Structure formats: structure tokens, C-alpha cells
Amino acid sequence: MVNVKQLAKKKELITGGTFACTGCQAIYGLRLVGMALGKDTVIINAAGCMTLTATHPYTCYKTPWLFNAIENAASTATGVAKGFEAQGKKVNVVCYAGDGSTSEIGFGAVSGAAYRNDNIIYICYNNGNYANTGHQVSAETPEYARTLTSPIGKKNKFGNLLPRKSLAKLMAQNGAVYSATASTSYPHDFIEKLQKASKIKGFKFIDLLTPCEPGWLVKTNEMFKVGKMIVDSGMWPVYEIENKKVTINIKPAMTPVKDVLKMQGRYKHLNASMINYIQKKVKKEWETINSGKFWESNDY
Ligand SMILES: Cc1ncc(C[n+]2csc(CCOP(=O)(O)OP(=O)(O)O)c2C)c(N)n1
Numbered sequence: 040m041v042n043v044k045q046l047a048k049k050k051e052l053i054t055g056g057t058f059a060c061t062g063c064q065a066i067y068g069l070r071l072v073g074m075a076l077g078k079d080t081v082i083i084n085a086a087g088c089m090t091l092t093a094t095h096p097y098t099c100y101k102t103p104w105l106f107n108a109i110e111n112a113a114s115t116a117t118g119v120a121k122g123f124e125a126q127g128k129k130v131n132v133v134c135y136a137g138d139g140s141t142s143e144i145g146f147g148a149v150s151g152a153a154y155r156n157d158n159i160i161y162i163c164y165n166n167g168n169y170a171n172t173g174h175q176v177s178a179e180t181p182e183y184a185r186t187l188t189s190p191i192g193k194k195n196k197f198g199n200l201l202p203r204k205s206l207a208k209l210m211a212q213n214g215a216v217y218s219a220t221a222s223t224s225y226p227h228d229f230i231e232k233l234q235k236a237s238k239i240k241g242f243k244f245i246d247l248l249t250p251c252e253p254g255w256l257v258k259t260n261e262m263f264k265v266g267k268m269i270v271d272s273g274m275w276p277v278y279e280i281e282n283k284k285v286t287i288n289i290k291p292a293m294t295p296v297k298d299v300l301k302m303q304g305r306y307k308h309l310n311a312s313m314i315n316y317i318q319k320k321v322k323k324e325w326e327t328i329n330s331g332k333f334w335e336s337n338d339y
Contacts, residue, residue, distance in 0.1 A: 040227050040231075041227045041230045041231055041234075042227075043071075043074070043226045043227055043230065046074040046075070046230065047070075047074055049074075050073060050074050050077050050078075051070065051073060051074065051101075052069075052070070052072075052073025052074075052077075052078065052080065052100060052101050052102050053066070053069060053070050053073055053099050053100060053101070054099045054100075054101065055099075056099065057092045057099040058091040058092050058094070058097075059088065059089075059091070059092055060088075060251075060252050060253060061252070061259050062252045062257075062259040062260070062262035063088070063249075063251070063252065063262075064164075064166070064223040064224075064248075064249035064250045064251070064262055064263075064266060065088060065089055065137075065164040065166060065249040065251070066089065066092060067223050067249070068135075068162070068164050068223050068229070068247050068249050069082070069089065069092075069135060069164075071223065071226050071229050071230055071233070072133060072135070072162065072233060073101075073102070074230060075229075075230040075233035075234050075237075076131045076133070076233055076234075076237055078101065078102055079129065079130050079131060080102050080130065080131040080132075080133055081102065081103045081104075081105065081119060081130055081131070081132050081133065082100065082102060082103070082104045082105070082133050082135055083105045083107060083112050083115050083116040083119060083132065083133065083134045083135070083159075084104060084105065084106050084107060084112060084134075084135050084136065085107050085108070085109050085110075085111075085112035085134070085135075085136035085137065085140040085141075085145055086106070086107065086108060086109040086140070086171070087109065087136065087137035087139070087140060087169075087170070087171045088137065088166075088170050088171045089135060089137075089164070090106055090171070091171070093106065105119070109136075109139070109140045109144045109145055110140075110144055110145045110147075110148060111145065111148050112134050112136050112140065112145060112148065113134055113136075113145060113148040113149040113151070113152040113157075113159070113161060114148045114151070114152070115134075116132050116133075116134040116152065116157070116159040116161070117152050117155070117157040117159060119132050120132040120157060120158045120159050121157075124158065131160060131237050132158070132159045132160065133159070133160045133161075133162060134149075134159055134160070134161040134162065135162050135164060136149075136161070136162075136163060136164070137163070137164055137165075137166065137169070137170065137171070137177075138163055138164070138165040138166065138167060138168070138177050138178075138179035138206075139168070139169040139175075139177040139179075140163075141161075141163035141165075141179075141206060142163075142177055142178035142179050142204050142206060143177055143178050149161060149210070149244075150209075150210075150213045152242055153210050153213035153214045153215045153242045153244065154213055154214045155214075155242075156214055156216060156241040156242050157241075157242050158240055158241055158242070159242060159243070160233065160236050160237065160243045160245070161210075161242065161243065161244045161245070162244075162245045162247055163179075163206055163244070163245070163246050163247065164247050164249045165179050165206070165246055165247060165248055165249060166249050166250065166251035166254055166255075167179050167180050167181055167184065167203075167251070167254070167255070168180055168184075168186050168251065168254045170251050170253070170254050173187050174186050174187045174251075174253065174254040175187050175188040176188045176189050176199050176201075178201070178203065178204045179203050179204065179206070180199045180201075180203070181199065181202075181203055181274075181339070182198075182199060182200065182201065182202050182203075182317070182320075183197050183198045183199060183306065183309060183313055183316075183317065184198050184199045184255075184305045184306065185198040185199075185304075185305045185306070185307070185308060186198070186199060186254070186305070191308045196308065197308075197313065198305070198306075198308065202337060202339075203338065203339075205337060205338040206244070206246045207219055207220045207244060207245075207246045207278070207280065207338075208280070208334070208338065210242075210244040210246075211244075211280040211283070214242065215241075215242045215243065215244045215280075216239055216240075216241035216242060216243065216281070216282075217235070217236050217239050217241070217242075217243040217244070217279065217280075217281055218243070218244045218245075218279070218280045219232050219236075219244070219245050219246070219278065219279035219280065219288075220245070220246045220247075220248070220275065220276060220277050220278055220279075220338075221245055221246070221247050221248070221277060222247070222248040222266050222267070222269070222270050222275060222277060223247065223248065223249055223250075223263075223266055224248075224263055224264075224265075224266030224267035224269075224270060225267070225270060225277065225289060228277060228288055228289060229245070229247065232245055232279065232288075233245070248266055248269065248270070248275050249266075250262050250265050250266045250269075254305070255303045255304070255305050256303060256304025256305055256307075257302055257303050257304070258302075261302055264302075265299060265302050265303065268294065268298060268299035268302070269299055270289060270291060271291050271292045271293075271294045271299075272291065272293065272294045272295065272296045272298070272299050272321065273291040273293050273296075273321045273322075273324070273325050273339070274296060274299070274317075274321055274339050275338075276291075276324070276325075276328065276336075276338055276339075277289040278333075285333045285334075287328070291325070293321075293322075293325065295318065296314065296317050296318045296321055297314050297318070300314060300317070317339070320339050321339045324336050324337065324338065324339045
């Protein structure tokens with residue numbers, strides 16, 4: 040297992056003092072990218088929260104950073120990767136985009152890059168909402184979560200009514216040679232996945248769970264814990280897919296979902312039967328996965 044503390048001493052690509060929120064797991068995810076891949080890395084960013092961390096004339100990155108429109112970061116990454124290839128240079132081209140960009144607004148560009156098997160590492164930092172614009176629903180918002188556009192009121196007692204897309208699965212089906220999920224609360228697993236991805240030629244995709252303090256309404260000092268508890272409850276299966284073969288990387292303890300739901304203000308409106316619905320869905324999901332029918336499960 041990689042030693043994250045030792046890596047941090049050697050390879051930090053991010054300086055202290057950024058414009059990210061305190062406890063932001065998306066910026067922590069980028070720190071881990073730097074530790075895993077080192078300085079020969081270019082980051083291509085889609086408009087979102089991370090954009091604020093590199094706004095002219097300020098930047099917290101010791102590595103090149105390209106800001107893009109929310110729709111086309113994957114296409115830019117393809118162009119950058121082709122440019123380095125033409126020059127015979129070995130550089131990690133990392134696309135770092137939010138879940139709104141990845142699952143909806145920029146989905147065509149990501150899907151196209153996977154289909155063409157372009158040589159990039161695409162990381163979706165998944166905070167389950169359009170955070171930068173005030174926390175609207177995305178296709179990655181979990182069922183029943185309250186957001187700005189799924190408010191709780193007389194007409195809606197549930198919050199978001201649609202289930203999440205399974206992005207890692209979709210990307211594998213779109214042609215990704217390597218597709219995985221990860222969590223910033225399990226940094227060694229994420230780092231190992233990045234190091235593995237950097238050695239594979241073609242389109243690599245990682246769906247990274249990154250809790251969001253103002254969107255999820257979690258205490259700052261519980262940001263790391265909430266991510267860990269989501270994985271441990273089974274709500275965020277951690278796996279990788281290569282050549283249609285699926286490996287579950289972290290076997291969840293299946294702790295009760297109610298414990299992690301109550302840490303998040305976005306679920307404050309849930310009653311016992313709604314919590315029970317979520318718990319049953321997670322249990323069923325894992326029964327499907329454990330019976331070898333991974334492709335039939337939905338990823339809660
Ligand atoms: C076509 C388009 N629509 C909307 C916007 C406004 N916008 C800028 S950032 C952002 C939120 C992006 O959400 P996400 O990709 O989930 O990243 P996060 O904000 O969570 O970091 C939006 C909607 C835009 N820049 N371009």
C-alpha cells in the first residue's frame with residue numbers, strides 16, 4: 040500500500056492557501072493527483088469550483104493548468120495529449136471536471152474521448168451537485184438529497200427524485216480501457232489507481248467521490264469522515280473495470296446508512312421510511328454485485 044504521508048513530503052504540486060472552501064475534498068483530490076503523478080502532469084479543468092483555485096494572476100499549482108468551458112474540457116485534453124505525443128513527450132494529461140460537467144453539460148465530449156480511446160486520465164470530482172453556481176441538481180445528485188433546485192416544501196417532501204448515473208460503468212461501456220470509482224477518504228486506493236492509469240495507454244476514467252461542505256451541509260471537521268462512512272455503508276461502491284472485468288477494491292462493512300445520512304444537512308428532511316428505502320436499495324445493490332451481476336446493478 041502506498042504511504043500517503045511520505046508521498047506528501049516528496050511531491051506536492053499544490054501550494055498552501057487556495058480559494059477552495061475549508062475542508063473541500065475536490066482540492067484534496069487534486070493534491071493526491073500531484074502526489075501520485077508528479078510534476079510531468081498537465082491539468083485541464085472544466086468550469087466549476089476548482090477554476091477559482093487558478094484565476095489570473097493567482098494559482099496554487101506548480102504544474103501547467105488550462106481552464107476550459109464546462110462543455111469541452113475532455114476535447115481540449117485530447118488535443119493537448121495529441122500535441123505531446125507528436126513531440127514524443129511523456130506527460131500525464133489529466134482532465135479534472137465536476138460531476139455537472141461530466142454527467143450532463145460536457146457528457147458528449149467525455150463520451151467521445153472514451154469512444155476514440157484518447158490517451159488522457161479523466162477524473163470526475165463528484166460532489167453530487169453544481170456546486171460553483173449555488174448547488175443545483177446534477178445527474179449525480181443522489182436520490183432524496185435537497186439542493187437549490189430540489190428544495191423541500193409543500194409540493195416536494197423528498198428532494199431530488201432521480202437516481203444517479205453510474206458514470207464509471209457508462210465510461211467503460213463507452214470504450215474506456217480503464218474505468219474506476221474512488222474516494223478521497225481512501226487516498227491510497229485513489230493514488231494506486233492513478234499510478235496504474237498513468238501506465239496504461241488510452242482513455243482512463245476515475246469517478247472520485249469528493250464531499251462538499253456547503254452543498255452537503257456537513258461540519259468542516261467531518262468532511263473526511265463523511266466520505267469514509269459513505270464508502271463503508273456501501274452507498275459508493277469502490278471498484279475498477281478493465282476489459283469488462285470488474286474488481287471490487289474496498290469491501291464495505293455495510294454500516295447503517297442512517298448514521299452517515301444524519302451527518303448531512305441535505306438529508307435533514309428524511310423520515311424513517313425514506314431512510315429505510317435508501318437502506319433497502321443499498322442492500323439490494325450489493326446483493327446484485329455479490330451475486331456476480333455487477334453490470335445489472337445501478338450503483339446507489
Ligand atoms: C454551458 C454552461 N452552462 C452553465 C455554466 C455556469 N457554470 C459555471 S460553473 C458551473 C457549475 C459546474 O458544476 P460541476 O461541473 O458539478 O462542478 P462544481 O461546480 O461542482 O465544481 C456552472 C453551471 C457555464 N459556465 N457554461
